[in-house]
Amino acid sequence: MSDPKRWYAGVDWGSQSHCVFLTDDEGRKLGQKFFKHSGEGLAEMADWLLTTSGAEMAGQVFVAIEVPHGPVVETLIERGFAVHAINPKQMDRFRDRFSMSGAKDDSRDAEVMASSLRTDPRCFRKLAAGDPIVVELREWSRIADELGFERIRLANRLRAQLWRYFPALLELEEDCGAEWLLDFLGIAPTPARAARLREVRVAQFLKERRIRRFDAAAILKAARATPPGLAPGTVEAASAHVASILPRLKLVNRQIKEADRKIGALIDSLAASEESEPGQEKQHDAAILASLPGVGRTVLATLLAEAWEPLQRRDYPALRSLAGVAPVTKRSGKSCIVVRRQARDNRLANALYHWARVAVQHDPRSRAKYAELRRRGHSHGRALRSVADRNLNVACAMLRTGALFDPALAAQKAA
Incomplete structure (x- = not known):
């Protein structure tokens, strides 16, 4: 035929x-x-x-x-x-x-x-038509990344202006995009305004925002510290710049919270979209991946969004190449060079880096592999890529069997 x-x-x-x-x-x-x-x-x-x-x-x-x-x-x-x-x-x-x-x-x-x-x-x-939930999850995951970069950019601009005329506040909070700091700058944008605040007012401010790391006295001590000597007009100019940054940072903070909430809801919807057949205990891919050590919501969302197709095929070689953890061998005659793979999905590579980093902290087998690679002279990044490579292999094996990660079973095999 x-x-x-x-x-x-x-x-x-x-x-x-x-x-x-x-x-x-x-x-x-x-x-x-x-x-x-x-x-x-x-x-x-x-x-x-x-x-x-x-x-x-x-x-x-x-x-x-x-x-x-x-x-x-x-x-x-x-x-x-x-x-x-x-x-x-x-x-x-x-x-x-x-x-x-x-x-x-x-x-x-x-x-x-x-x-x-x-x-x-x-x-x-x-190519095939994507799952509608995965398409939406991919977009929200990328939105969350963009918002995170925008928050860092705005927070750095705010830090630069505070360093100019109000450096005492930087000693209280490392994160210049923190909600409480933005609200405090709203009521005390300059050292002069902060010096006139009453302790009762600051205590009420901290109570409303549930800030327990320091008390009103610590806030006032920093706010009333002697400001740097500046040329006339500098405080007014810098505080005006700060006033233009505050609403944008607050908006980005709200949008990040909304993106995180939406990503969580989509992951839950994705996990509920595939029901097991009667009499089977097979878990959905999202639940299996979430059970692995080091996989949080952000890493899980990136895995599902950027590597949905190879995950569906349980294609470990495609996954390791897409994530950039598979090395590239260049062999010709007697010459053989192994180099890092540069052609990769950068978002997926970044997610696997953090997955491996957290797994080394919480998973004994990942920690042992990382320690052995470091002992052999490999760099921190090279060792983490090997840990990420192993994690992908384990994930594909679990996806094929449809079982959740069992720490007790992993420890038993290691012993």
Whole structure:
């Protein structure tokens, strides 16, 4: 029985238009066309692929694209096309087949992708529609990261201004984005205003915000410390700058809390979305990963958001490559060099770093592996990457069995 007929298309996407190149299963050009980036344009693209190819169903048309997400990919998957993604660096190497001069244009790139998918399908990754909860979780996880960076940026600006004219407050709180400090600057933006505060008022302020690390006397002592001698107008200018930062920092703090709440709710929804069959005790992936030592809510959200597909396949080699913990070997003749992998998902790599760091503190086997690697002369980062590599292997094994992590069983095996 012969294989069903297939057609191959390459999509070179752009911000305003997308170039599509279509060939048959023998590499003959069937057509090429540009489509506007709009709802009507993407619908026209899908209709053109079916009409020009003459395929009976969309699944017979294999589409290659560099970007594995976005409206183009989602439209084509929704219409039933077999969409495949390729790494841009691999795409660059395939381009050399058609031109050694380094020439590049949209039409040629679309042709290169269509031809490469026909001849080298193993280099492509088939895409599928994502779980709606995972799609939302991925976005909120990235939002939380962006908000965290924004909070650090604003807190550093606030610290710089306080260092200018009100350094005594920096001795009370290391985190310049702390809610209580922002509220205190609202009622005492300058040393002169802080010196006029009464102890009863400060005590009430601390009680309302449930601050027990220090009392009103400590606050007043710092607030009434002799300020640095400054040129006229400096306090007014710096306090005005602080006043412009405070509302933005408060807003970011509220948004971070909302993002954390939403991420927690989505993880709970994801864990509840897959029910076990009657008579089985198989746990959901989110619950299994959360049971591992060192996995908190932020690490769990990043794992589920950035590595959902390889986690579903229990694909340990793909996971370790995506996270950057798999080393790269360069061997030629008698030379053999092993270097750190640079092509990785940076958010996932950062999550695994913190997972390994916390696991070393709480898991005896992770701590022993880290200590042995350090004894052998490996750096802190190199040792943590090895611990993260082991953690991924353990996670994949647990996902295959569907069992939660059991510290007692782990300790028994270690003994």
